[in-house]
Amino acid sequence: MSEPNGNGTQPQLTAKDYKTDQEVRWCPGCGDYAILAALQGFMPELEIPKERIVFISGIGCAARFPYYMETYGMHSIHGRAPAIATGLSVSRPDLSVWVVTGDGDALSIGGNHLIHALRRNVNIKILLFNNEIYGLTKGQYSPTSPRGKVTKSTPMGSLDWPFNPISLAIGAEASFVARAIDTDRAQLTEVLRAAAAHKGSAFVEIFQNCNIFNDNAFDFVREDKENRIYLQHGEPVRFGPGGERGVRLRGDGSAEVFEGDGDALVWDAHHPEASPAFALSRLTRDTVGATPIGVFRDVERPVYDDLMDDQLRAASEQKEGELGALLAGGDTWTIS
Amino acid sequence: MAKQAKPVEQVDSVIVRFAGDSGDGMQLTGGRFTSETAVLGNDLSTLPDFPAEIRAPAGSLPGVSGFQVHFADHDILTPGDAPSVLVAMNPAALKTNLHDLPRGATLIVDQDTFTERNLVKAGYDANPLEDGTLDGYDVHTVPLTSMTLEATKDVEGVTKREAERAKNMFALGLMSWLYHRPTEQTVAFLERKFAKRPEIAETNKRAFHAGYAFGETTEDFAVSYEVKPAKLRPGTYRNITGNQALAFGLIAASVKSGLPLFLGAYPITPASSILEELARHKNFGVRTFQAEDEIAAVGAALGASFGGSLGVSTSAGPGVVLKSETVGLAVALELPLLILDIQRAGPSTGMPTKPEQADLLLVMFGRNSESPVPVLAASTPGQCFDAAVEAARIALKYRTPVYLLSDAYLANGSEPWLLPDVEAIPDIDAGFTTEAPPDGDFHPYVRDDDTLARPWAIPGTPGLEHRIGGLEKQDLSGNVSYDPENHDLMTRLRAQKIAGIASDIPELEVDDPDGAELLVLSWGGTYGPVAAGVRRVRGGGGKVAHAHLHYLNPFPRNTGEIVGAYDKVLIPEINLGQLRKLIRAEFLVDAAGFNLVRGLPFRASEVQEAIEAML
Ligand code: SF4
Numbered sequence: 001m002s003e004p005n006g007n008g009t010q011p012q013l014t015a016k017d018y019k020t021d022q023e024v025r026w027c028p029g030c031g032d033y034a035i036l037a038a039l040q041g042f043m044p045e046l047e048i049p050k051e052r053i054v055f056i057s058g059i060g061c062a063a064r065f066p067y068y069m070e071t072y073g074m075h076s077i078h079g080r081a082p083a084i085a086t087g088l089s090v091s092r093p094d095l096s097v098w099v100v101t102g103d104g105d106a107l108s109i110g111g112n113h114l115i116h117a118l119r120r121n122v123n124i125k126i127l128l129f130n131n132e133i134y135g136l137t138k139g140q141y142s143p144t145s146p147r148g149k150v151t152k153s154t155p156m157g158s159l160d161w162p163f164n165p166i167s168l169a170i171g172a173e174a175s176f177v178a179r180a181i182d183t184d185r186a187q188l189t190e191v192l193r194a195a196a197a198h199k200g201s202a203f204v205e206i207f208q209n210c211n212i213f214n215d216n217a218f219d220f221v222r223e224d225k226e227n228r229i230y231l232q233h234g235e236p237v238r239f240g241p242g243g244e245r246g247v248r249l250r251g252d253g254s255a256e257v258f259e260g261d262g263d264a265l266v267w268d269a270h271h272p273e274a275s276p277a278f279a280l281s282r283l284t285r286d287t288v289g290a291t292p293i294g295v296f297r298d299v300e301r302p303v304y305d306d307l308m309d310d311q312l313r314a315a316s317e318q319k320e321g322e323l324g325a326l327l328a329g330g331d332t333w334t335i336s
Numbered sequence: 337m338a339k340q341a342k343p344v345e346q347v348d349s350v351i352v353r354f355a356g357d358s359g360d361g362m363q364l365t366g367g368r369f370t371s372e373t374a375v376l377g378n379d380l381s382t383l384p385d386f387p388a389e390i391r392a393p394a395g396s397l398p399g400v401s402g403f404q405v406h407f408a409d410h411d412i413l414t415p416g417d418a419p420s421v422l423v424a425m426n427p428a429a430l431k432t433n434l435h436d437l438p439r440g441a442t443l444i445v446d447q448d449t450f451t452e453r454n455l456v457k458a459g460y461d462a463n464p465l466e467d468g469t470l471d472g473y474d475v476h477t478v479p480l481t482s483m484t485l486e487a488t489k490d491v492e493g494v495t496k497r498e499a500e501r502a503k504n505m506f507a508l509g510l511m512s513w514l515y516h517r518p519t520e521q522t523v524a525f526l527e528r529k530f531a532k533r534p535e536i537a538e539t540n541k542r543a544f545h546a547g548y549a550f551g552e553t554t555e556d557f558a559v560s561y562e563v564k565p566a567k568l569r570p571g572t573y574r575n576i577t578g579n580q581a582l583a584f585g586l587i588a589a590s591v592k593s594g595l596p597l598f599l600g601a602y603p604i605t606p607a608s609s610i611l612e613e614l615a616r617h618k619n620f621g622v623r624t625f626q627a628e629d630e631i632a633a634v635g636a637a638l639g640a641s642f643g644g645s646l647g648v649s650t651s652a653g654p655g656v657v658l659k660s661e662t663v664g665l666a667v668a669l670e671l672p673l674l675i676l677d678i679q680r681a682g683p684s685t686g687m688p689t690k691p692e693q694a695d696l697l698l699v700m701f702g703r704n705s706e707s708p709v710p711v712l713a714a715s716t717p718g719q720c721f722d723a724a725v726e727a728a729r730i731a732l733k734y735r736t737p738v739y740l741l742s743d744a745y746l747a748n749g750s751e752p753w754l755l756p757d758v759e760a761i762p763d764i765d766a767g768f769t770t771e772a773p774p775d776g777d778f779h780p781y782v783r784d785d786d787t788l789a790r791p792w793a794i795p796g797t798p799g800l801e802h803r804i805g806g807l808e809k810q811d812l813s814g815n816v817s818y819d820p821e822n823h824d825l826m827t828r829l830r831a832q833k834i835a836g837i838a839s840d841i842p843e844l845e846v847d848d849p850d851g852a853e854l855l856v857l858s859w860g861g862t863y864g865p866v867a868a869g870v871r872r873v874r875g876g877g878g879k880v881a882h883a884h885l886h887y888l889n890p891f892p893r894n895t896g897e898i899v900g901a902y903d904k905v906l907i908p909e910i911n912l913g914q915l916r917k918l919i920r921a922e923f924l925v926d927a928a929g930f931n932l933v934r935g936l937p938f939r940a941s942e943v944q945e946a947i948e949a950m951l
Contacts, residue, residue: 050801051797051799071801072801073802074639074804074805075804075806076635076806077635077661077665080662084638086636087625087638087640088639090598090625090636091640092640092644095643112629112632113632116627116628308623312621316618316619320619321617321621323758326584327588327755329574333377333574335570335573
């Protein structure tokens, strides 16, 4: 995947090597633990020396993540992690840069940075832990909470229509969009693998249970596995007991669930058009009581970091930068 | 050009102002006249003055754009208070500029534009060329437009509109004759600029030559003037604006530190031209990132700093306020970061193209909690280069965000700049930590004994993996800490680190040839007008001392001593007394202020009067 960094290849690393000496401080039972374990377990697979891996987070429960990863890391400002990661990634193409964020961090205060990082296709991997609530500030509704959600800040129910993070990412021109569930380690690891292999921005929404302020929010897929619509590239989209339910596209391009036999949509994550992925993203707890898990979209597009590097290289090939010549450019005159 | 047949008068300094509609190309005309003047070896100083609107309605008062050039046979400090010559391309330009013109000054107007309609647009009830308004001025009414059309009528493939637009070159030609400016470079410039449309180049050249020839032949201009070259320090010069000098300074800092330059910026007046300039120099490894907003711009710069780049963000006040949280993070992270604030008149959007000095307290204190940041301020367009190099040096050496203040006056103003000896600019040692300590336990908040700076270990360095963040750190280990005593210690350490920079910067110099009792203390972009005002006072026999601050935080170590040594201290500022507040608080000195907040630079005469009032 990447060359050794000149300090010799590292011996086979294990999950343990990615654990820090810091006490993990999430609430007992929080979904974050499972994600941390999955990520630490996956990291050795990357085969990137750990000094070349960087985790950047914003603010929120999820944002504590970098403290627990024995890599380089920065716990930054609320919502700004994609911007900070962009600067790091484009100036250091040799690094593997990961952003850990939450639904408030990425979709509320940091919404602008998220969509712009995705449209530019900066080479960063964004993991959005969606728990549909503000955990760190103790339980206010978030931009992914369903409308009518009763929380401390919405005693009569929230008025906001929520974001669908997958639809948003697809709309923001993301070249890689996927979803996973905190407790489904095998599938989460598979998604992480695909995200890491993707060149450019990868957006991964992870359903994360906040057992303190929003317990059971994802029970419809976390507990009831029959409602998980696993997306497998090249396979018909089927789910339910024995795959008795299928997903197909209607004439108008929207997706629907049908029972029994019939031609299910054969999933193409590399489809050049975003519409099929978008249509699938509209299958939710609220619309069909089930939702797709896996890679919605994985397409190749020029990577911002590479494009910038190309320009730098082309410019220096044309004319090597020389400070004296730069300063003396334009009209000069000499006084003796 | 033919030999000058008319008498030639020697003058030591001239202030020319070109004024016209924003569509009349006044900035270009002024720029060309400046280049001709620079090549001739005069000392000079320029001040463009343009509206924020790109194209206000043609002929209207808000649409007037101006460019002032002051040139002389001796060293000068400002673009000049009042023009000695005003070129007014239409009634609106006359109306908005006439009040600056002292009686007796030369006025050249395009009489073709003084139509009924244009007069109404400019708010004139009667034609000022005829009603005595201009009595006492040396008025030259020239049919600029029609003579331009006449001179260019034979050029094929050019519309009347296009031909008419060359009238600024006619005016430039006339002025070039009047002040004996060399013309070759302007001709070459026009050929370059309109290379894709040779007929337009031809039209402009003809207009330019026609203007020159008109000066030679018309009886309206009896004499022409010569301004001898100035005796400037020997060396090679170029003309440079403040923003260009900032961009070059950043590149120099990058070269001298060996760190790639990363600029995060969002377009904003009057800072955008730094982004544009740097974007042209990718061959120096400069990465320019036009971000989605001001916050992302500085965030990306900080991310790049974390990775070992020289991270810079450029903006103006309305953008700087948005950067506060990231600057605060950089204070906590103790990473280098450079933020350039090209100040403009506020509050809020204010007057985007007009200068002010009112962001000083913002950059000093505009962050939550105790978060000290070094603040520097550039003093002249050329000095912007040194200021950028120095600000970068401090940021890198002390692992701290640094604010560098400039303003709209320095940004767009220009002066001859003695090219620095590139070899003589000292190297800047970024001093990365590259080796893991013997026990393998890297502590990112251990401090250097001298500077109190922490180690900078960039990602990619094996064995130094560590996490930093905006939560309070444990001293040394950098682990998250809520310990009360530790927080007090860290707060003091951060403050001491910045205060300690005072021992690493030059002492404040005082210019006091006569043993004065009054000290004038200035800072930032007012240097030129204040120094010129001081000169005038001395010229009249007054005794006054002058010191100019380039460092606002920390102050040079002898600042207290100096302000304490004078009976009276006067602080002129284009704000309501921000430096004065700091000086009074810091040194318990009863400093007086001279404050005008008009979105204009000071005039030397105003500073002179303010000083004399205190003598
Ligand atoms: S508040 Fe919720 S999200 Fe935050 S740590 Fe506790 S369980 Fe996890």
